[in-house]
Amino acid sequence: MTDTILESKPDLLVDYDRAEQGDLDTEELLINMGPQHPATHGVLRVVLRVDGEMVLEAVPHIGYLHRCAEKIGESLEPYQYIPYTDRLDYVSAMNQNHAFALAIERLCGIEVPGRASLIRVIFLELNRIASHLVTVGAYGLDMGAFTPFLYVFREREMILDLFEATCGARLTYSYITPGGVREDLADGFVDSCREFLDYFEPKIDDYNDLLSFNQIFVKRTGKVGVIPARDAIAYGLTGPCLRASGVRWDVRRAIPYEGYERFDFDIPIGLPGGTGNIPPGVVVGDSWCRYYVRVLEMRQSVRIIRQALDMLADTTPGEIMAKKVKNLKLPAGCEVYLETDNPRGSMGFYVQGDGTTVPSRVKARGPSFSNLCITTHVCRNVLIADIPAIVGSIDMVMGEVDR
Amino acid sequence: MTPEEISNLLRRTFGDAIEEVVLAGAHPYVVVQADRWPEVAQFLRRDRRLKFNLLRCISSLDLLPDDKLAAVYDLCAVPEATDDKPLVCPHEFAVRVVTNRGNPHIPSVADVWETANWHEREAYDLMGIVFDNHPDLRRILCPDDWQGHPLRKDYVFPKEYHGIPGTTEHELPSPRH
Numbered sequence: 238m239t240d241t242i243l244e245s246k247p248d249l250l251v252d253y254d255r256a257e258q259g260d261l262d263t264e265e266l267l268i269n270m271g272p273q274h275p276a277t278h279g280v281l282r283v284v285l286r287v288d289g290e291m292v293l294e295a296v297p298h299i300g301y302l303h304r305c306a307e308k309i310g311e312s313l314e315p316y317q318y319i320p321y322t323d324r325l326d327y328v329s330a331m332n333q334n335h336a337f338a339l340a341i342e343r344l345c346g347i348e349v350p351g352r353a354s355l356i357r358v359i360f361l362e363l364n365r366i367a368s369h370l371v372t373v374g375a376y377g378l379d380m381g382a383f384t385p386f387l388y389v390f391r392e393r394e395m396i397l398d399l400f401e402a403t404c405g406a407r408l409t410y411s412y413i414t415p416g417g418v419r420e421d422l423a424d425g426f427v428d429s430c431r432e433f434l435d436y437f438e439p440k441i442d443d444y445n446d447l448l449s450f451n452q453i454f455v456k457r458t459g460k461v462g463v464i465p466a467r468d469a470i471a472y473g474l475t476g477p478c479l480r481a482s483g484v485r486w487d488v489r490r491a492i493p494y495e496g497y498e499r500f501d502f503d504i505p506i507g508l509p510g511g512t513g514n515i516p517p518g519v520v521v522g523d524s525w526c527r528y529y530v531r532v533l534e535m536r537q538s539v540r541i542i543r544q545a546l547d548m549l550a551d552t553t554p555g556e557i558m559a560k561k562v563k564n565l566k567l568p569a570g571c572e573v574y575l576e577t578d579n580p581r582g583s584m585g586f587y588v589q590g591d592g593t594t595v596p597s598r599v600k601a602r603g604p605s606f607s608n609l610c611i612t613t614h615v616c617r618n619v620l621i622a623d624i625p626a627i628v629g630s631i632d633m634v635m636g637e638v639d640r
Numbered sequence: 641m642t643p644e645e646i647s648n649l650l651r652r653t654f655g656d657a658i659e660e661v662v663l664a665g666a667h668p669y670v671v672v673q674a675d676r677w678p679e680v681a682q683f684l685r686r687d688r689r690l691k692f693n694l695l696r697c698i699s700s701l702d703l704l705p706d707d708k709l710a711a712v713y714d715l716c717a718v719p720e721a722t723d724d725k726p727l728v729c730p731h732e733f734a735v736r737v738v739t740n741r742g743n744p745h746i747p748s749v750a751d752v753w754e755t756a757n758w759h760e761r762e763a764y765d766l767m768g769i770v771f772d773n774h775p776d777l778r779r780i781l782c783p784d785d786w787q788g789h790p791l792r793k794d795y796v797f798p799k800e801y802h803g804i805p806g807t808t809e810h811e812l813p814s815p816r817h
Contacts, residue, residue, distance in 0.1 A: 300781040305766070305790050343666050470693050470718055473755030486718050490726035504726045573666045574714045574734065576696060587699040587712065602697035602714075610758040639781060 263288050268621075272301050276379050276625035279635035283612070283628070287621060295616035295624060297609060302639035310599030315341045315415050315565065318599070323409035325601060326637035328371050331364035331400075332579040333637075334413040337601075339494060340575045340586035341415040344567055347559050352552035353417035354496055358545045359430070360400070360412065361495075362538040366437070367396040368580035369531040369538075372632045376528055377448045379629040380457045385448045392440055395433050402426065416562035421554055427546055434539050441535055449529055450516050458528060459519040462615050462627035466522065472614065473607040476582025477534065478631055481507035481526035488578040495577075499548075500541045505533035524630035531580075531632075567596055581605050581632060601640055605633030641689065641731045643668035649689065654680055659738075669712065669734035674746050677737050681749040684715060684735070691717045692733065695753035698760060700767035703738070704793040709769055710738045711746055739769065748774035766791040 271282035280301035286294040306325060310318050315337070322337045323330040335357060342349065349357075374389035397407045402423040404412040412419050448454055464474070469482040479486055487504045489497040507526035508515060519525045567590025576585040582604025591597040608631050616627055641649075647661045647670050657676035662669055672680050684692045692715035701710040716732040737746050748771040750757040760771040761780040768789035771777055779786065788795055799806055 300779075300783070303781040305781075307766070308790055308795075468754075471754045473695055473753070473759075483721075484718060484727070485721055485725070486727045491718075491729040492716075492732070571665050571667075574697065574699070574712075583696065585697050585714070587697060587714070589701070598699070598701055600697065600699035602699075606758065606762075607755055610755055614754070 265293065270624065272298075276629065278375065278629065278633065281609075281628070281633070281635055281638070283616075283624065285621065285624065290620050290622075292616055292619050292621055292624060295612055297612045299606075299609070299635070299638050302635050304640070306640040307599050307601060310601075311596060314594045315567075315596070319414050320409065320411045322601075323411055324636055325603065325640060326579065326581065326584070326605070326634045327408060328634050329364050329368040329580045330408065330410050331360045331413060332368075332577065332584065334411060335361055335495070336575070336577045336579065336584040337586050337588075338413050338415045339577060340573055340588045341565070341567075342559075343575055344571055344573045344588055344590055345415075345565055347416055347562060349417050349559055350552075350556040352421075352549070352554070353557045353559075355545050355549050355552060356418050356422060356557065357413055357495055358497070358500070359542050359549075360403075360418075362541045362545075363396050363399065363430075365538045365580045366535050367393045369535050370396075372531055372580075373444060373448070373528065376629045376632070377454070379625045380454055382448055382451065382454060385444060388440070388443065388447070392437055395436075399426065399430060399433065402429075415565065417558035419557075421557050427549060430542065430546060434542060438536070438539055441532060444532060449532055450514065452516075455516045455518055455525060457622075458525040458626050458630065459516070459523055461524045461623050462619065462630065463520055464522045464611065464615055468611070468614065469522070472611040474582070474611060475604050475607065476578065476580070477530045478527055478582060478608050480504065481530045482522040483507050488576050488583050492576070494575070500544050502537045502540050505530050505537065524626050527630040527632070564594060566590075566592060566594055568592065572598075576602070579604055581634065581637075582608055601637075603637040603640060605631075605635075605638045606640075609633050609638055643731075643733060646690065646731065646733050649687075650680065650683075653683060667734060669736050671736045671738060674737050674739050677735075678747045678749060678752070680735070681713075681752045684733075685752050690731075691719075693753075694718050695749075695755050695759070698756065698763055700763035700769055700791065701736075702741075702767060702791065702793045704741075707741045708738050709741050709744045709767060710736050711763055711769060712736050713749075744769045745772055746770070747772050748777075750774055765789070768792060 266287050268285040268287055270285055272280040282298040284296045285292050306321055309321055319334055322333040325333050370389040370393045374386035377385040401407050404410050404420055464482050466482040466484050469479050483506050485504050485506050507521045569592030572589040574587045576583040584604055585602035587600035588596050589598040643663055650670055651658050657673045658670050659673055660671035684690050694716050696714040696716055699712040703710055713735045717730050719727055719730055739746050746769055748760055760774055763769050764777055765779040765781050766789055
């Protein structure tokens with residue numbers, strides 16, 4: 238039966254004689270991946286020019302989520318714009334709020350009270366952990382490991398509960414505003430936060446056992462999408478993507494803000510020496526390093542939060558907002574560009590005032606946008622199956638790429 | 641180097657190409673003449689004293705009262721590691737390039753900093769600045785057939801796009817949110 242079908246369609250028959258001579262005609266093919274594809278993390282479309290399994294060129298097309306957030310910022314007062322910053326990178330909304338609030342504070346010369354500054358650091362680092370958990374889980378999912386995804390979401394849920402107790406929201410917080418934070422910590426926050434950290438820290442070893450050093454995972458990501466440090470800087474990569482290439486660059490240390498110089502923490506880079514058990518088959522700047530730097534960063538965030546919680550004891554409850562921040566007039570002709578280290582890289586805001594309460598220009602420099610522009614360069618002569626490994630390790634949130 | 645030293649160095653090296661130096665405020669910058677900009681950019685990137693290897697952001701500006709458009713390039717230097725310590729930023733600086741509103745042209749610096757490729761496309765898309773010698777100047781965020789450049793101050797919000805109606809609050813041409 239099958240034979241007769243095949244004989245009636247000679248195209249389907251493989252010419253084994255020619256195949257043995259290695260003389261199969263190859264043809265370049267355009268494959269459209271996305272905008273609705275589970276491995277592109279949102280509405281990213283990548284057009285692949287392939288020859289068999291080999292990707293010759295990958296061209297990303299973005300903009301499916303564009304709503305011109307910068308234009309909206311030019312018609313709103315800074316306070317009103319804070320909820321819009323949540324929706325840029327909705328996986329780390331605290332860090333987005335903070336980046337914009339800090340730019341406004343620098344522009345208007347606002348001093349944030351000590352307690353508010355510490356609360357900010359605690360929430361920023363908690364959000365960094367929550368964001369990295371999503372990245373680690375989703376990346377495992379891309380590579381076919383479903384179980385770690387469930388575990389990381391269990392832990393992330395606890396962080397969201399901590400956020401919810403203090404600010405009432407679980408995803409888009411609008412909690413950090415110019416001048417300080419909106420509410421003081423919820424009753425019992427310090428204890429439940431410590432409890433969470435004690436519970437969470439050993440869990441990182443579980444993720445390592447389950448995923449990081451899993452041989453299948455290492456084979457899928459090691460030596461895939463290697464970005465040398467030189468290229469990483471030239472293409473404007475920041476955050477874990479840059480650090481995975483071996484550059485110890487972190488805005489929290491390079492150009493300190495929010496009192497990060499008070500805290501004792503390390504900056505993990507790709508293939509750190511001396512930490513032992515680095516699996517064979519990985520090199521500096523590959524997808525595995527970009528993944529593993531995030532795992533190491535979670536430990537450092539835990540360290541920072543512990544120190545900040547200790548420092549909280551010396552502050553007065555209730556001092557969470559700077560004075561005179563109502564009806565804030567942004568000075569005319571003044572401008573500021575400020576970067577903060579978000580989970581995905583350096584989030585920058587360029588704000589220009591014109592003497593009214595509404596800024597005349599708000600420009601958001603998204604880390605994912607800059608990180609994504611290396612895709613074409615790095616996805617050359619790789620296998621199709623490597624595309625999710627590379628794109629996933631860059632870890633972009635399309636809300637902030639498209640703005 | 642301090643912003644003052646950087647601007648003095650640029651003034652000494654390029655003379656007239658540096659049109660203005662603004663050091664007051666939180667964001668010191670120099671204004672560079674548009675047609676000399678690639679030369680200055682190469683110098684900023686390669687000079688051993690400066691080594692601005694990281695282009696952080698290109699912000700496009702609409703200076704409607706002066707009938708000008710501008711692009712602001714924010715630069716910083718990532719030093720090379722000598723030990724295991726975290727890197728500290730030696731200096732950051734900004735450059736502004738101003739062009740005419742009617743016929744806005746700025747030379748591309750995508751061959752100096754690769755990341756400029758996408759940032760310039762964004763400025764072209766949203767502000768309508770044409771970057772000469774750009775390898776691939778297409779719209780990036782808006783659809784290819786979009787009319788106008790949304791970030792311009794006189795942009796008129798479209799009432800319709802491919803049969804999709806667009807209404808604005810109180811029928812304002814530029815919606816206030």
